[in-house]
Amino acid sequence: MHKIHFNPALIILTALALYFLLFINPARAEGPSDFMRAVSAPAGQPVSGAKIKISVWDFPRITLPQKANDRFLWLRGICDEFERLNPEVRVDITKLTWNQGGEKIKIAVFAGVPPDISSSDIPLKYIENGLIEPVDEYITEEDKTDYFQSALDSFKINGKTYGFAWAQKTDYIYLNKALFQKAGVALPENGMWSLAEFRDKMKKIADALNIKPFAFSVEREQTSELPFLFMYGGGYLDFKDSSGGVKLLHDFIYADKISPIETGGLKTRDNWLDFKEKQIVAASPFGIWAMPALKKDQKIEFDIAQYPYADEITGTAGDSSVSSSGNSNGVSLKSSPALSLSSVIGYYVFRQKDPIKRDYCIKLARFITDSNNQKVIKYYGQFPTRKSAASIYDDDPLMKKAFALFEYARPAIVHADLARIDEYIKSACQRILLDGSMKSGEIEVRVLEIGFYISTLTAGLNKAQHPGAASGENEKGAAAQKVNKFDYIFKTGLFNMISFLIFMVAAAYLIYYKKMPGDFIKNRWAYFFMAPAIAVFIVFFILPVIRGVLISFQNYSFGGGWLDNFCGLNNYAYALNDKVFLKSALNTFLYAAIVVPSNIAIALLLSVLIYRLSERAQTWFKGAFYLPGVVSIVTLSIVWRYIFDFKSGVLNALLAQFGAGPVGWLTTEEMSLYSIIIFTILKGPGGALLIYLTALCNIPKDYFEAASVDGAGPLKTFVKITFPLLMPQTMFLAISLTIDAMQVFAPVMLLTEGGPANSSEVVMHRVYKEAFNNLNMGAASAMSVLLFMVILAASVLQYKYFKYDY
């Protein structure tokens, strides 16, 4: 090692660089300076010839009958028409996908690169932050009378309208007519039934056909079970009052035995399969999306019904629920006959700086949702929001019935942090529903706990979320929209990066200055060859590590500088108090503790067996065992999800042939993590195997010959000779496999998404969700730093026990 010489110039340069790095931090400057504003193009005057570009991000909502494979054709058509009417505008459509799409918009908005127009239910969080344009001026009197009042209201906050309502949807209970008939049970009259009636009918079918007739699921971001859950009062925000509903669902499974016991781990798609394809379910709640799909296939004779209404409120279930509060969805029949929950999708415009563009954006959003263009909703199977478009289902008796039942739907609650609350409640309910031994008293206690947690969560969120969010973010949102070129360099931390680079180069130069003067000149070619690698290395490895550690101490929001909003150890406290994170840490350790030793043992066994074989056989087996390691983990995960699938997986089919009952590989709390472990182990220790083989081939044959001359059996030879000689490899593999195992992500994401009830959550997946679902970068960074420290400890071990022979 070279001795470090403390050169005075080094100290000065270091100080200077640190100064640039830490204190001149223009990202903190508020908005572009006046000068910058003056040089940037004056707003509102599109340069002649240049078209105004409007970006629309939307989901694959509608499939037009004429071209089934293009799920954006309808939108493209409308936008083309708009372009024709306004030749100076160009509309770009970004095609989102259903899973991931919502997160993408969220991330883009918080990263300061939002689209111009998007669609969803009311985007409360963005409205709170002043990121959505109010559109009241563009809604004419005529529109107001044309809109269904509730639809119009659903985009209204504090007297302002923030978007154009487009389509409404709700959930229904779908009934399999054939099964009802077979069991001799009548369908509910006019699609309305009381809870007692519902239970009675279901029990009859269950007895007659020996099936579990009612299939439901409790799934994140799904709404179909909520009317039951909140039937006796309570709601997302006052969940403590919902124990009656939770008990009801629990009873469906364990008391009435009308729903399968694995319900807590099921997803909508499982029930969909049972209802539509296998037809072993008589009733199941789905969204209105199910209607066109069921009609298209014509495999099944079905009818729809409204959710049952609560009868006389009985026993302990709902003492507090009659006076259910205003913001909740739970309703007692006496006050208003609201049974199902509806939501309204609309198109809204993100904050625009340029008034001309704003005008066009709002016009386009209005154009997409106008009466004429709403007719396309017919192919979407939802209800239009305008009366003049309401006739699209006149020739369709079922949809007409659905529309009649829609009268009993009430708008679902909106809340800026609903996603997080929803996730918590759903995973807690999954756990309750999976536990058949839970008594009603225990459920009540558990629900109270959940309710308490939710209320602390919402209180905490209101207080802690971005202090000054309401006031500060308005300007930031507007400022983030447009950053001119000069400003951009400062704002983006590029400045920090450049100064840091200078600092590194200078420091390196000065440290080695005495040792080798003129090294930079003499060996300029060496530095030339190194330069690209070093540059990428610093920008994408070194700086991010530093930044990551900094962020873990910050209350970070996008656009924040390197040194903004320090909040001490708050993020670490948050991480260590987060039960899900602790659970995920435990799971990760468990995963590593099982996967690493078994991988090593299997690799060792296989390599010892292989290396005595002929060259040909060796090559063949090497290939066979290494191939799964080359194929993408995504591919393998998808295949294994199919193999593990509860309903249609080959594993359960195989078990059934031996008379063993189906195992909920991915759907029960007990099995989910172990299924992922089984997957990882069976994927095979390809790399480890090869390393062992190479090492084995390097062991002199005399050792084994000597052993056999001395009369040692194969087992003894292995224990006394082979294994000790392979110690360095074992050590290396133990540690590098541990590092890999600690970072397990893709299998969890693709097989279980951490569920059910967080039973298979692991640290990297938790980090991913915290960072990119909850946009809580600080806490996510803190979690990954904690993981990093554990991994670092493992790396240090690796250094200590094992030296590279490079």
Add this chain to the structure above:
Amino acid sequence: MKLSKKNLYIYSFLFIWAVFTLFPLVYMLYSSLLHPDDIKAGSISLFSNIDRLTTINYAELFSDSMITRWFINSMIICLTVTFAQLIINGMAGYALAKKKFALNDMMFWSFVAVMMVPSQIVCIPVFIMVCDFKLIDTFWAVILPSLVSPFGVFMMRQYMQGVPDEVLDSARIDGCSELGTFFKIVVPMSLPAFSTLGIFVFIANWNAFLWPLLVLFSEQNYTLAVGLATLQGQHTIDYGLLMAGAFVSAAPVIMIFAFFSKYIIKGATEGAVKG
């Protein structure tokens, strides 16, 4: 070949294990060829429908999803990254192996140290950086952070140490420029290392999942791995379609493996222990 009883046991054990590890891949291919009705009916007794295999899932896959586009995207990204990595890592490896400059040791050790650092740890800051530079939802966001891999630098250095100094010296004496020496002498002499690294980089990037998932937003920009993960519908899951997609994404890699398994198996043990 004489098969002793002992060997028979060994062979059958290894064979059974190979069946275990390869089963998912075979099953993937098999069920991608099943008729959707057979899959949906769920009555899957193994290989019973072998007489009614069909390519209907593939037809649906290619007409209903953007898989062709994803395939092309993946190709563009992987080829760019592979090419760039070969040049950048090769150059750095050459400098580290053959040039005695003052920072040689320090730089080498920092590369080795970074090999231990899990790259996923830096994904949040790099993500923020990519957003800052407005590269989000572009191929650059995927390409730039993977332009260099410490493992690649390490591997190239190890190999290039074997290039004799005399050859380089004589090239220099003959008036070959530095760049000329590198491209005309060092690269041809290290071709095995380059091909092994190339295959590795290509496969690793072809299979990359987390990072492309984070930075690519719109369906038309997805890579194959990301697209595959989002192939399921909003409420339903079509396994036949998924298996077809899985096979399409695995096929190039399996093909590469079939042709270059010698390099791959050699490369897999490179950089590991030697003694």
